Amino acid sequence: MFSALRLGRSSLWLVLLLLVPACSGGGGGDGDGGENGTGGDSLKGQQVEVTATWSGVDQERFSAVLDLFEERTGAKVKFTSSGPDMAAFLTSRLDGGEAPDVALLPQARLLGELAGRGALQPLPQAAADLVDRNYDPVWQDMGSANGQLYGVWFKAANKSTLWFNPAVLEAAGVKPPSTWEELQAAATALAADGIAPVSVGGADGWTLTDWFENVYLRTAGTTAYIDLTRHHLAWDDATVVEALQTLAEVFRPQWLAGGAQGARQTDFATSVANVLADPPKAGFVLEANPPDAGPNAGLVDFPAIDGSPPSVVVGGDAAVLLADTPGGRALVEFLATPEAAEVWAARGGFTSPNKNVDAAAYPTDAERRAFQALVGTQVVRFDMSDQQPVAFGAHPDQGLWPLLQEYLAKPAAAAHVAAGLERTASNIFEP
Numbered sequence: 001m002f003s004a005l006r007l008g009r010s011s012l013w014l015v016l017l018l019l020v021p022a023c024s025g026g027g028g029g030d031g032d033g034g035e036n037g038t039g040g041d042s043l044k045g046q047q048v049e050v051t052a053t054w055s056g057v058d059q060e061r062f063s064a065v066l067d068l069f070e071e072r073t074g075a076k077v078k079f080t081s082s083g084p085d086m087a088a089f090l091t092s093r094l095d096g097g098e099a100p101d102v103a104l105l106p107q108a109r110l111l112g113e114l115a116g117r118g119a120l121q122p123l124p125q126a127a128a129d130l131v132d133r134n135y136d137p138v139w140q141d142m143g144s145a146n147g148q149l150y151g152v153w154f155k156a157a158n159k160s161t162l163w164f165n166p167a168v169l170e171a172a173g174v175k176p177p178s179t180w181e182e183l184q185a186a187a188t189a190l191a192a193d194g195i196a197p198v199s200v201g202g203a204d205g206w207t208l209t210d211w212f213e214n215v216y217l218r219t220a221g222t223t224a225y226i227d228l229t230r231h232h233l234a235w236d237d238a239t240v241v242e243a244l245q246t247l248a249e250v251f252r253p254q255w256l257a258g259g260a261q262g263a264r265q266t267d268f269a270t271s272v273a274n275v276l277a278d279p280p281k282a283g284f285v286l287e288a289n290p291p292d293a294g295p296n297a298g299l300v301d302f303p304a305i306d307g308s309p310p311s312v313v314v315g316g317d318a319a320v321l322l323a324d325t326p327g328g329r330a331l332v333e334f335l336a337t338p339e340a341a342e343v344w345a346a347r348g349g350f351t352s353p354n355k356n357v358d359a360a361a362y363p364t365d366a367e368r369r370a371f372q373a374l375v376g377t378q379v380v381r382f383d384m385s386d387q388q389p390v391a392f393g394a395h396p397d398q399g400l401w402p403l404l405q406e407y408l409a410k411p412a413a414a415a416h417v418a419a420g421l422e423r424t425a426s427n428i429f430e431p
Contacts, residue, residue: 090119094117094322099323102320120322121320124332126333135355154336158371174283200256208407209384216239216243385400
């Protein structure tokens with residue numbers, strides 16, 4: 001048990017895919033390439049169930065992707081929202097012998113846990129071939145467990161982007177920063193112009209983990225990032241203290257929208273509105289995919305620290321196959337195509353790690369920039385907290401979330417917070 005349309009080169013390719021039945025691969029099946037295909041009415045009369053955590057706008061936009069799949073295959077897709085706790089939802093369905101055909105998992109760790117339980121089917125060969133063609137090796141690695149490919153990373157979040165309102169920066173005579181020193185200089189100018197430099201949604205602890213992870217990756221490097229993720233490096237290590245002290249250079253109470261206590265009580269949606277709404281209340285917000293950022297929102301890559309190389313911290317949702325059915329195999333194959341991603345990309349609030357998606361599908365310059373940074377950066381690391389036990393990385397009462405909230409209120413207490421993180425980690429991670 002575990003816890004919480006455009007026509008062009010790729011469209012032409014998909015037409016060919018849909019005319020040629022796909023062969024079943026490692027996921028099992030008869031392998032004859034018959035009913036396993038994704039073309040014409042090969043799946044007419046069949047129902048496919050897919051689950052994801054999405055609701056509201058995200059569910060509506062994903063439904064447009066599923067509509068295209070239905071149109072091209074004849075299948076009928078039932079979408080079931082898992083709610084925020086995908087692990088608990090799938091545990092119940094698997095234990096009851098009613099697994100959905102496909103799930104989009106929001107955590108890399110959950111993919112590994114499910115694979116270890118034997119609950120996942122390896123990707124069919126046709127889907128695996130598409131992943132090899134359309135995704136860089138880092139995404140293939142993150143979709144694998146024990147050397148076997150299980151996941152198609154359909155939706156990604158570039159968590160290394162600072163969003164801003166260009167009019168605010170222009171009024172203060174500020175240019176988008178590319179280095180940590182430039183960010184501090186920009187913050188100084190914004191504060192002098194009477195606007196809070198930084199908006200932080202501290203009431204949602206995961207926003208603070210994103211800030212920390214970006215700073216840690218740039219100050220400690222990729223090897224230490226991996227070691228800390230796995231608790232092969234202690235959380236009171238000097239590299240953690242250094243990263244917290246560096247972050248404190250921007251998390252100054254006088255630079256935070258609402259001050260330290262106000263930032264602690266601000267939820268994520270409000271933190272974004274503080275920057276992108278009219279009138280704006282702050283200069284910068286760390287964000288991945290604002291669903292309605294608007295055409296004038298600005299975006300800049302998370303700044304380099306002491307000459308650190310371009311790096312991206314990512315989150316995402318990986319499509320996995322739980323039931324070895326023709327419909328399930330066809331759906332994960334479809335989700336590995338550029339065309340599937342472009343349906344949602346055109347609607348906004350979405351970034352695909354599929355490098356062959358046409359950047360023109362994205363409706364704004366900022367979203368195109370986020371996509372190009374995601375697929376064009378060599379140093380890509382998955383969100384640290386999403387790879388850790390939920391009790392440490394995503395729990396409201398212990399571990400990273402409350403201790404980083406404490407740090408937000410008192411950013412000078414870096415060593416104290418690091419010591420608390422190590423005490424908690426020592427009790428949660430396996431020895």
